[in-house]
Amino acid sequence: MSHGGDLESYKNCYDGELVDYSSNINPLGMPKGLEEVIVDGVKKLEVYPDIRYRNLRNYAGKYLKCKEDNTVLGNGAVELIDNFIFLAKRILICIPSFSEYEERALIHNKEVVSISYKEDFTIDIQALASTVQEGDMLILGNPNNPTGIRIGEDELISIYNIVKKNNGFLLLDEAFFEFCPRDYDSIELFRKTDYINLGIIRAATKFFALPGIRLGYGCTYNKVAKMIGENQLPWNINALAEVAGSYIFNQREYIEESKVYIEKERNYLLSELSTVSFIRPYFTNANYILIKLLNTDEKCVFNFFLHRGIIIRKCSSFKGLNKGFIRIAIKNRKNNNKLIETFKELDRLKVR
Amino acid sequence: MSHGGDLESYKNCYDGELVDYSSNINPLGMPKGLEEVIVDGVKKLEVYPDIRYRNLRNYAGKYLKCKEDNTVLGNGAVELIDNFIFLAKRILICIPSFSEYEERALIHNKEVVSISYKEDFTIDIQALASTVQEGDMLILGNPNNPTGIRIGEDELISIYNIVKKNNGFLLLDEAFFEFCPRDYDSIELFRKTDYINLGIIRAATKFFALPGIRLGYGCTYNKVAKMIGENQLPWNINALAEVAGSYIFNQREYIEESKVYIEKERNYLLSELSTVSFIRPYFTNANYILIKLLNTDEKCVFNFFLHRGIIIRKCSSFKGLNKGFIRIAIKNRKNNNKLIETFKELDRLKVR
Numbered sequence: 001m002s003h004g005g006d007l008e009s010y011k012n013c014y015d016g017e018l019v020d021y022s023s024n025i026n027p028l029g030m031p032k033g034l035e036e037v038i039v040d041g042v043k044k045l046e047v048y049p050d051i052r053y054r055n056l057r058n059y060a061g062k063y064l065k066c067k068e069d070n071t072v073l074g075n076g077a078v079e080l081i082d083n084f085i086f087l088a089k090r091i092l093i094c095i096p097s098f099s100e101y102e103e104r105a106l107i108h109n110k111e112v113v114s115i116s117y118k119e120d121f122t123i124d125i126q127a128l129a130s131t132v133q134e135g136d137m138l139i140l141g142n143p144n145n146p147t148g149i150r151i152g153e154d155e156l157i158s159i160y161n162i163v164k165k166n167n168g169f170l171l172l173d174e175a176f177f178e179f180c181p182r183d184y185d186s187i188e189l190f191r192k193t194d195y196i197n198l199g200i201i202r203a204a205t206k207f208f209a210l211p212g213i214r215l216g217y218g219c220t221y222n223k224v225a226k227m228i229g230e231n232q233l234p235w236n237i238n239a240l241a242e243v244a245g246s247y248i249f250n251q252r253e254y255i256e257e258s259k260v261y262i263e264k265e266r267n268y269l270l271s272e273l274s275t276v277s278f279i280r281p282y283f284t285n286a287n288y289i290l291i292k293l294l295n296t297d298e299k300c301v302f303n304f305f306l307h308r309g310i311i312i313r314k315c316s317s318f319k320g321l322n323k324g325f326i327r328i329a330i331k332n333r334k335n336n337n338k339l340i341e342t343f344k345e346l347d348r349l350k351v352r
Numbered sequence: 353m354s355h356g357g358d359l360e361s362y363k364n365c366y367d368g369e370l371v372d373y374s375s376n377i378n379p380l381g382m383p384k385g386l387e388e389v390i391v392d393g394v395k396k397l398e399v400y401p402d403i404r405y406r407n408l409r410n411y412a413g414k415y416l417k418c419k420e421d422n423t424v425l426g427n428g429a430v431e432l433i434d435n436f437i438f439l440a441k442r443i444l445i446c447i448p449s450f451s452e453y454e455e456r457a458l459i460h461n462k463e464v465v466s467i468s469y470k471e472d473f474t475i476d477i478q479a480l481a482s483t484v485q486e487g488d489m490l491i492l493g494n495p496n497n498p499t500g501i502r503i504g505e506d507e508l509i510s511i512y513n514i515v516k517k518n519n520g521f522l523l524l525d526e527a528f529f530e531f532c533p534r535d536y537d538s539i540e541l542f543r544k545t546d547y548i549n550l551g552i553i554r555a556a557t558k559f560f561a562l563p564g565i566r567l568g569y570g571c572t573y574n575k576v577a578k579m580i581g582e583n584q585l586p587w588n589i590n591a592l593a594e595v596a597g598s599y600i601f602n603q604r605e606y607i608e609e610s611k612v613y614i615e616k617e618r619n620y621l622l623s624e625l626s627t628v629s630f631i632r633p634y635f636t637n638a639n640y641i642l643i644k645l646l647n648t649d650e651k652c653v654f655n656f657f658l659h660r661g662i663i664i665r666k667c668s669s670f671k672g673l674n675k676g677f678i679r680i681a682i683k684n685r686k687n688n689n690k691l692i693e694t695f696k697e698l699d700r701l702k703v704r
Binding site for chain 2: 003005008020029042045049075100104209210211214234
């Protein structure tokens with residue numbers, strides 16, 4: 001299992017509806033009203049999407065607060081990751097992180113150099129500075145998956161400067177950024193640079209709870225945005241993703257409510273899980289929590305939760321982690337309580 | 353304009369609804385009942401599509417009458433074209449043909465060798481046989497776009513044997529195959545070969561009138577299908593395309609009705625257009641007609657039709673054609689009559 005969300009593989013293992021704690025989707029579900037907007041748009045399936053996605057680009061630019069010619073759009077964030085990697089010479093990744101960085105790089109025959117995060121999963125700036133070479137593309141999850149740690153504002157500027165000094169490219173995968181507290185916004189932070197040597201990727205997948213619609217968006221230097229547009233497949237984004245984009249980016253209330261909701265549940269889960277003796281949850285800025293297992297392994301925990309109808313994310317498939325880690329999503333209070341109870345139940349069994 | 357269907361660019365040029373004769377979509381529209389199926393599926397946007405598309409692959413395999421492990425699925429036919437090209441060393445194309453064959457090959461840094469179709473747009477087998485080299489991938493539209501000519505059964509076997517003898521790969525782009533008369537089925541024809549050295553691509557785009565949904569499917573050697581699956585982006589097909597696939601492939605009546613409808617309108621249009629003196633329509637097996645302009649050019653004809661609310665396809669963007677060609681779709685009787693009347697109107701003006 002190299003990705004979460006694969007319920008199909010486990011549907012016969014539990015007699016009831018599985019609760020998916022392995023994929024990290026906004027527990028509020030898609031924005032209210034979107035369903036009607038999509039239903040109204042079904043007839044658009046009979047015509048090609050705009051080959052230049054003019055409206056969608058306009059909406060995304062306004063939402064991200066960047067110019068239209070700095071925006072990039074993709075068939076999910078993962079297509080944009082692929083598009084950026086395609087332009088690179090050599091790829092630097094920090095591990096553990098989203099497996100597709102390396103996957104896509106290898107598919108495109110790029111050399112991949114891995115740097116380990118420090119033990120607390122913060123970035124080893126010294127190791128980074130001594131590794132980065134002329135023209136390298138550094139990919140960082142911000143916040144990183146599966147660790148949940150967001151790069152600090154000053155740290156981010158330092159990293160950007162290291163990369164820029166080497167004529168490199170900093171690619172920030174911010175698929176979960178919208179779940180984070182509002183201390184800073186990377187797109188605002190780098191506006192003055194015109195995003196030269198920089199790419200920032202976000203997506204409707206996680207924050208707008210639309211993994212099925214396949215819509216990624218982001219911001220980069222205008223010349224890079226143009227190159228990506230030229231290399232992409234025509235009509236790479238489906239017509240209903242185009243329809244959704246015209247709606248979701250304007251849902252201010254939903255966006256605010258989601259941030260508040262996740263913050264509250266994040267604090268609740270972190271607090272409750274801290275009382276479970278066999279695990280060590282890591283602090284997170286995202287809508288998921290990495291957990292170190294102190295005296296058991298991912299398989300035991302996975303199976304225990306599966307038998308109670310909960311799918312968690314085993315983490316040994318992340319390079320740089322081992323069987324001693326799992327990741328859980330942050331969902332609604334009812335499910336979070338079920339999750340906490342299951343942890344506590346297992347804790348009691350282990351203690352005996 | 354390197355592709356048809358770009359209504360967005362012309363919406364301000366005509367005061368009324370434009371009729372799109374530049375893209376070749378089934379005039380019956382999407383299968384009846386599909387709208388309801390998709391509307392019922394909207395909630396699926398909140399979960400990831402099955403990362404292995406197990407059900408979709410099963411439905412496609414049954415529809416195409418090939419084994420599941422021979423099927424390939426894509427974000428539209430164009431993604432599959434790209435996926436096959438990615439595996440090739442050198443690409444042979446016949447011109448004029450769909451511009452993306454060369455586009456995608458160049459993006460992937462493949463050498464491209466062009467062979468011209470003969471003057472009647474049939475394949476120059478001798479030129480082909482003397483050009484094909486060890487390991488080449490030959491891409492042929494079947495029927496070809498924009499010419500509408502389908503490769504004959506015996507001719508196709510000869511071409512396959514030439515390619516196979518050179519350890520090459522024959523890629524058939526059959527995005528319009530389902531519109532053709534039922535003389536033969538390429539998937540059936542090559543079943544005995546297990547599709548070694550062969551790929552066949554079709555799509556929901558044209559025949560099922562779903563350009564917005566982005567669903568391509570096809571059939572190839574099982575080892576090639578596996579490689580393509582491994583190279584593709586995860587979740588490349590959106591959840592509603594997955595839903596649509598569970599429905600459209602079973603619509604036997606719609607499939608039959610579409611074939612009959614297109615055949616009737618094809619004959620009607622070919623017959624009516626043969627009376628227009630300034631054009632020479634080519635015989636076609638597809639749902640579009642290539643037209644040679646005898647004493648005018650594409651721009652004049654395009655503008656004349658645009659002012660009457662009809663978008664036709666200029667063909668000079670096809671390598672191997674010049675400004676003396678246009679392509680029109682085959683649509684419903686009402687629109688076809690409007691199209692014919694507009695040709696006749698222009699004919700009268702030209703004659704004066």
